[in-house]
Amino acid sequence: MRAITPRIRQLVRARRRFLGDSDVEDVVQEVLLSVHAVRATYDPARPLMPWLSAIVRHRLADAGRRHVRQGAHEIGVDDLDVTFQTPVANSREETFGDPDALAQAIQALPPGQRQAVELLKLRELSLKEASALTGMSIGALKIATHRAIASLRRALRGTDEG
Amino acid sequence: MRTDDLIDRLGRDVAVARPLPTPGMRTAVWTVWAVSYLIVVAVMMFAVMSSAGVTPTPLYLAQQSAALVTGIMAARAALASVIPGGKNRVWVLPAIGVATWAAALLGAGALDLHASGTLGVTSQSDWPCVVSMTLGGLVVGAPLVWMLRRGAPLTPGLTAFLTALAALSFANIEACLTRPHAFAVTVLLWHGGTVAAVAALCALTGPRWLRWPDLRTR
Numbered sequence: 001m002r003a004i005t006p007r008i009r010q011l012v013r014a015r016r017r018f019l020g021d022s023d024v025e026d027v028v029q030e031v032l033l034s035v036h037a038v039r040a041t042y043d044p045a046r047p048l049m050p051w052l053s054a055i056v057r058h059r060l061a062d063a064g065r066r067h068v069r070q071g072a073h074e075i076g077v078d079d080l081d082v083t084f085q086t087p088v089a090n091s092r093e094e095t096f097g098d099p100d101a102l103a104q105a106i107q108a109l110p111p112g113q114r115q116a117v118e119l120l121k122l123r124e125l126s127l128k129e130a131s132a133l134t135g136m137s138i139g140a141l142k143i144a145t146h147r148a149i150a151s152l153r154r155a156l157r158g159t160d161e162g
Numbered sequence: 163m164r165t166d167d168l169i170d171r172l173g174r175d176v177a178v179a180r181p182l183p184t185p186g187m188r189t190a191v192w193t194v195w196a197v198s199y200l201i202v203v204a205v206m207m208f209a210v211m212s213s214a215g216v217t218p219t220p221l222y223l224a225q226q227s228a229a230l231v232t233g234i235m236a237a238r239a240a241l242a243s244v245i246p247g248g249k250n251r252v253w254v255l256p257a258i259g260v261a262t263w264a265a266a267l268l269g270a271g272a273l274d275l276h277a278s279g280t281l282g283v284t285s286q287s288d289w290p291c292v293v294s295m296t297l298g299g300l301v302v303g304a305p306l307v308w309m310l311r312r313g314a315p316l317t318p319g320l321t322a323f324l325t326a327l328a329a330l331s332f333a334n335i336e337a338c339l340t341r342p343h344a345f346a347v348t349v350l351l352w353h354g355g356t357v358a359a360v361a362a363l364c365a366l367t368g369p370r371w372l373r374w375p376d377l378r379t380r
Contacts, residue, residue, distance in 0.1 A: 001169045029168050034374055036172045038314040040179040041245050050247035058246075058316045123163065133163065133171050 001032060004052060008032065011056045031059045033129070105155040113148035116141050185241040185248075188309055192237050196302045196332045203298075203336050217342075221273065225266045225349070226335050232259030233331030237306060240324035244313025244372075253320065256327060263331075264354070270346030282345030288352035291341055295333040295356050303329030307371070315372040322368025326361040 005028065012019070012027045019027070034055055042051050106117055119130040120141065127138045136144070182188070236259070239252040275281050306325050315321065334353045343349050 001172060002166075005165060005169065025165055029163070029165055032165070032168060032172065034314070036176075037374055038246070040182050041313050043181055043184075043245075046247070052246075054246035054248075054316060055314065058314075119163065133168065135171075 001036070004035070004048075005032065007049075008035075008052070008056060011053060012060065015057070015060055027060060027063055030063065031056050033132075034059050101156060102152070105152050108155065109148050109151060112136070112140075113144045113151065116144035117148045117152075120145055182245075182312060185238055185245060188241045189234060189238040192241075192306050192309060192328075193234055195305050196233065196237075196329075199298075199302055200332060200336055200339070204339055207340050221266070221270045221346075222338075225263065225270065225346070226338060228259065228263035228266045229331045229334050229338075232256060232263050233328045233335075235259045236324045236328035236331060240306065240310060240321050240328060241313070243317055243321045243324065244310050244315060246314050246316060253324065256324060259331075260327070264350065267346045267350040267354070271350065274345050274347065278345075280345075281347045283347055283351065285345060286343065286348045288341075288343070288348055291337040291352055292356045294337045294340065295330055295353065296360060298333035298336045299326065299329040299360060302332045310372060315369075315374060318368040318372035319365045320368075321372055323361050323365035326364035327357065330357040330360055 008031050009024065009028050012024050012031070016024070016027070035052070038055070042048070106114055109117065115134060116130070116136075119125045119133065120127070125133070127141055130136075130141055131138050134141070183191075236256040239256050242248050242252045271281055303325055306328060310321060310325060334349075334357065337353065338349065
């Protein structure tokens, strides 16, 4: 895996020149997961590159289709600061938006909860993918996420009030 | 998550994956299953009716041989389509098979026209064959779907189409074995229509049931 990763990265970059580094890395990771899942289809008697290139090509196409599908349901907004002037409308939840405090609160979480939040909420992986990566069951991931969100809510409320 | 961490996780506790047999070998395994199913149906028909109810004329045998070859080639193409890096035009051989099968039926239709003065388009409805082929196709096709799900769904629509074509080609032989047809065009319209409709439906729904394998470390 480690040996073929630079080649996968190179292939992804060559085919999607407009992608940023983090997007490239997302696709690379998706390809690695796919390679791992269908490794039984590789015949050691045949050359590796056509096999690998085919997976990269199709996973890139899948990612492109998913991007278009998601884009069709999203509306680009240039300015998000639309709100009412009255203090009542600007509730505590709406005005809270300190990313540093949020990052600190996430770092303060127990490792299991932190990992669940990072995978499910920040990286937006599915439960199944997160389960595959962590080895935790889907139920345990749900519980960890629920507890993490509750802890974050408590911690951030304290920060906001303080 | 960093890519290096992902690689570490994927490499941890991973079992050695035994390479899949070649598409040809897997096709042979599936063909044994499909032919066994046909033999069981034929034996049951002989036991119940003392005869399969059909006369094995050369034309009949040519049609069924074409259907058999189409089924085998479609199964091989479907199994090859889930191996990354294989040939892109896997559909060519099944397409030739379908063309040969249709030509055999059209030839028989021309002979019907010469002998009876009609193609018999409206002479016989064939709903029992539609039901029989659909159910038989499920029995024959289910193991093929199971085999395909071990591969990479690179072109799920095409793979699903070829799977349905393979299964229904065999189911067509079963339907022709158990129910005699007076006119070849009846077979072409009803059996061909069933194959086309089910295959098109499978092609549309293929991406839903031919997904990338579970990404959980196996």
